[in-house]
Amino acid sequence: MLFKRSIWAALALTHLVVLIALLAWLIAETKPVAIPGLELAQGEQLRCVSYAPFHRPGQTPFDEELIIPRQQIEEDLRAIKTITGCVRLYSTDRGLDQVPGIAQELGLKVLLGAWIGYVPKKNTLEIERAITLANAYQDTVQAIIVGNEVLLRRERTATEMRALLDSVRARSPVPVTYADVWEFWLKNLELAAHVDFITVHILPFWEDDPVDIERALAHVAAAREKIGAAFPEKPILIGETGWPSAGLQRGESLPSKVNQARYIREFVRRAHDSGWNYNLIEAVDQPWKRSLEGTVGGYWGMLDANTLQTKFPLSGPVSERESIIAPLIGTGTGALLALLLALTGSYRTPTRLIALTLTGATTGLIAVLHAEHARLAYASLTDWIALGTVALTALAACAVLTRWPGKPLCPADIAWQRIRNAGRHFEASDLLSALRGFLLFAAAIAALLLLITSRYRDFPSLLYLTPATIYGVIGWLHGNTFSRPERICAALIAVCAIGRWLFEPANPQAIGWLLTCLALALPALARDLKVRPTAPK
Numbered sequence: 122m123l124f125k126r127s128i129w130a131a132l133a134l135t136h137l138v139v140l141i142a143l144l145a146w147l148i149a150e151t152k153p154v155a156i157p158g159l160e161l162a163q164g165e166q167l168r169c170v171s172y173a174p175f176h177r178p179g180q181t182p183f184d185e186e187l188i189i190p191r192q193q194i195e196e197d198l199r200a201i202k203t204i205t206g207c208v209r210l211y212s213t214d215r216g217l218d219q220v221p222g223i224a225q226e227l228g229l230k231v232l233l234g235a236w237i238g239y240v241p242k243k244n245t246l247e248i249e250r251a252i253t254l255a256n257a258y259q260d261t262v263q264a265i266i267v268g269n270e271v272l273l274r275r276e277r278t279a280t281e282m283r284a285l286l287d288s289v290r291a292r293s294p295v296p297v298t299y300a301d302v303w304e305f306w307l308k309n310l311e312l313a314a315h316v317d318f319i320t321v322h323i324l325p326f327w328e329d330d331p332v333d334i335e336r337a338l339a340h341v342a343a344a345r346e347k348i349g350a351a352f353p354e355k356p357i358l359i360g361e362t363g364w365p366s367a368g369l370q371r372g373e374s375l376p377s378k379v380n381q382a383r384y385i386r387e388f389v390r391r392a393h394d395s396g397w398n399y400n401l402i403e404a405v406d407q408p409w410k411r412s413l414e415g416t417v418g419g420y421w422g423m424l425d426a427n428t429l430q431t432k433f434p435l436s437g438p439v440s441e442r443e444s445i446i447a448p449l450i451g452t453g454t455g456a457l458l459a460l461l462l463a464l465t466g467s468y469r470t471p472t473r474l475i476a477l478t479l480t481g482a483t484t485g486l487i488a489v490l491h492a493e494h495a496r497l498a499y500a501s502l503t504d505w506i507a508l509g510t511v512a513l514t515a516l517a518a519c520a521v522l523t524r525w526p527g528k529p530l531c532p533a534d535i536a537w538q539r540i541r542n543a544g545r546h547f548e549a550s551d552l553l554s555a556l557r558g559f560l561l562f563a564a565a566i567a568a569l570l571l572l573i574t575s576r577y578r579d580f581p582s583l584l585y586l587t588p589a590t591i592y593g594v595i596g597w598l599h600g601n602t603f604s605r606p607e608r609i610c611a612a613l614i615a616v617c618a619i620g621r622w623l624f625e626p627a628n629p630q631a632i633g634w635l636l637t638c639l640a641l642a643l644p645a646l647a648r649d650l651k652v653r654p655t656a657p658k
Contacts, residue, residue, distance in 0.1 A: 131594045133476035136483045139590055140452070143486055147448055150441040154379045158436030159386040167389060169207035169232060171361065171403035172197065174217070175367060176426035181409040182215055189216035195223050200429035201404045202227055209360070209400045211269050212236035213250040221258040229295045230263050232400065234300075237268035237285065238276050239651070248289055253640040255295050264296045266320055266360070272305045277398040278310045286315040288618075300360045303344045306351070313352050320360035321348050324402075326374045333373035335382045345397065362388060366432060367497050368417025369579050370630045376417050378441050380431040382585050385423070405429065411500035416578035420497070424604060448489045455485015455519075462523035477523050484519040484587045488512070491583040498579055508584060513564045515587040518556045522591060524549035530595065532604035533558020558607055560588045564641055565610035567616035571634070575621060580634040596644020603645040611645035 174189045174197055175181055194216065199209060208224065209232040210217055224231050235251040237244050248267070255262045260576050267289050271277045279286075282299060290297045296317035303321045306312070313319060323344045325332035332340045341362060348357055364384035364614055365376040385401065392399045406426040410418030433439050459481020462475050493513055499505050503609075528550040536554035540547040564585050595601065603611070618638035625631045 128595065128598050129457045129470070129472040129476040130593070130636065131598055133472065133479050134219070135590050135594050136476070136479040139586070140479060140483045140486065143247075143483070143490070144445075144448075144452075147442065151445055151534040153438030153440045155206075155438050156379070156383045156386060159389055161393075165393075167401060168210055168392070168398060169230075169400040170201060170205045171400060171506075172201060172220070172405070173403065173407055174209035174405075175215075176407055176422075177406045178408075181412075182212070183409075184215075187215050187296045189219075191216075191219050191223065194219055195227075195427065197405060198223055198227055198229060200424055204423060204431065206230060207232065207263070207400075208404065210234045211266075213247055213254065218250055218254060219502040221254050221261050225258055225261040229261070229386070231258070231261050232264050232266055233295075234266045235289070237271045237282075238328070240327050244285070247344050247624075248285070252289065252292050255293055262295055264317070265293050266296055267301050269300045270302060270305075270322065270528055271299075272301055274308060279312060280501065281313060283315045286312070286528045290315070290317070291496050298358070303348055306348060310351060314357055316355070317349065318356040318358055319348060319352050320358045321345070322361035323359055324362060324472075325374070326364060326371065326396060331372035331374035334364070334383060335383055337374075338391055341388065342391070342395075357398065359392070359397060359641055362399060362404040363402040363421050365417045365420050366422040366625070369415055369577070371417075371576075372625050372628060376420065382439040391648060408500070411498065413577070416579050418497040418577070424475060447493075448486050452482045452488030453485070455488065456482035459484070459519065459523055462520060466524055470549060470555060479600075480519055480522060480591065484516065487583055487587050488516060494579075495585055508581070511584055513558055513561070514556055514563075515584070518553065518560070518588055518591055521549050521553045521556065525553055526550065529599050530554040530557060530601040531603055533561075533607055554601075557588070557592050558604070560592070561607050561610040561645065561655060562583070564588075564638065565613040568614045568621070570636060572617040572621045575624060580630045581629070582633045582637045585641060589617050589637045593640035593644060596647075601644065608645050611642035612649050615646065616643040620641075 173182070173432045174194055176197075177193070178188060178454050180189070181416075198208070200222070205228040206228070208220070210220055211232070211234040213235060219471045219539040221231050221233065223570045233251050233254060235244075235247040236458055237247065260434060267280060267286055268277070268282060271282060272279060286299060298316045298318050299312060300320040300322060302310075303323050306321055321344075323341045325337040325340045328340070341359075345357065347360065364381045366378045368376045370376065388399075389401075391397070401423070403421050404425070406420050406422035408419045410425055418648060419426075423431060456478050460474065463469065463477040476498050495505070495508065495512075499508065526549065528548070531539075531554050533555055536551040536558070539551045540555060543551075567585070571580065615638060618635045622628075622631045622635040
């Protein structure tokens with residue numbers, strides 16, 4: 122009995138600590154952060170902002186059949202006109218050839234992009250459309266940007282790009298340029314002779330050595346100075362710069378609404394004071410980019426994809442979260458459901474009831490936070506099915522815990538066999554064991570993918586936090602037994618989590634993932650590590 126009391130006391134204490142930590146973090150996110158405002162002169166706007174219309178559900182530039190309707194483009198441009206008088210395009214297909222005409226009607230200017238890639242026939246069509254549009258709307262189209270980061274993607278050689286640029290310049294009624302990241306301009310100095318001005322991308326977040334928001338503006342200024350020194354005779358356009366509002370933290374670079382607002386305000390003020398010509402990325406959030414760049418790719422916009430409203434003001438304080446009502450409802454709902462389930466069971470000691478109530482509270486809170494993250498991050502039906510199954514399994518583990526009598530858990534394969542043999546009358550201990558086996562397998566896959574594809578994959582800490590707090594405590598205090606596959610999965614989880622953390626040892630998101638993984642995996646490795654969890658007496 123003493124052992125059982127220690128299990129429930131440990132579960133209560135663990136979940137109380139996690140609950141307090143999560144609520145403190147949420148409360149901190151609601152506090153407004155004072156950021157120097159961007160006080161523009163009367164009538165002054167942002168110089169230019171990248172525009173792509175693929176922000177509605179299911180829209181993607183990879184859909185060969187998609188043509189964006191004129192009405193949607195007009196609605197987008199009317200919203201964009203509230204923050205800028207210029208838009209940059211990256212291509213002329215999928216209905217984007219309508220933009221110059223609509224922009225002319227609305228009084229907007231256009232930097233017209235011709236997308237250059239692997240397929241010569243498509244490149245020719247892009248260039249022909251761009252030249253035709255530039256001739257038709259010479260008062261609106263300010264320049265043609267032939268190719269976007271083509272050298273970075275290695276889809277064309279520098280020699281091929283020089284020939285394309287010369288061809289377009291010979292026929293274009295407006296200036297012609299090429300856009301790429303600042304390092305590739307410095308590696309291809311000869312391109313300058315084939316453009317009318319330099320279009321350079323400077324994105325502190327995407328640098329190989331990510332830059333903290335505190336140093337981001339200094340980094341941009343230094344990179345622009347290098348470009349200016351390399352091409353003293355050419356005008357310079359910072360063709361892309363910005364900061365994401367959500368997604369994976371890269372090193373010191375943290376995506377957040379506050380950091381996005383801070384970066385935009387500080388950069389624009391510096392650009393206007395210094396006379397920099399610039400284009401911000403981007404006008405509207407692009408959910409389709411999540412499939413290419415992870416969550417962070419979808420949230421560089423200044424306007425929300427659903428409402429076309431600005432995500433933050435250009436002056437005044439900014440907070441990450443407007444309210445914590447939804448998380449508090451999840452906390453209360455989880456606590457109540459867990460308590461009701463516990464009261465209907467046969468074991469109703471005060472310590473047990475407190476532990477289960479706190480476990481339900483943290484599980485309900487985590488469920489709401491994970492649902493918020495899923496809406497931001499899940500980019501496909503596969504994501505929703507696969508990761509949703511893991512989330513439901515974690516909730517099931519919490520529910521089964523309310524029926525668990527405190528018996529030691531057994532290997533997952535034995536548990537599944539007992540469940541099949543018992544039919545509808547299986548024990549809660551067996552189901553809890555079986556769910557543990559599935560969650561270890563799922564976490565092993567997640568940890569491996571996160572290690573080998575780390576650049577664009579989020580840390581799924583919230584998805585596995587509930588199982589980690591439940592099975593971690595039970596595993597260390599209960600002397601459970603694990604099957605060989607479970608121990609292999611646990612070893613993979615631990616090794617991959619440590620490996621991923623070593624890439625970014627100071628990254629809080631990486632630290633959170635490491636701790637979650639170790640809590641989940643180490644009990645299964647206790648025998649292999651010559652460490653024995655406390656066994657029941």
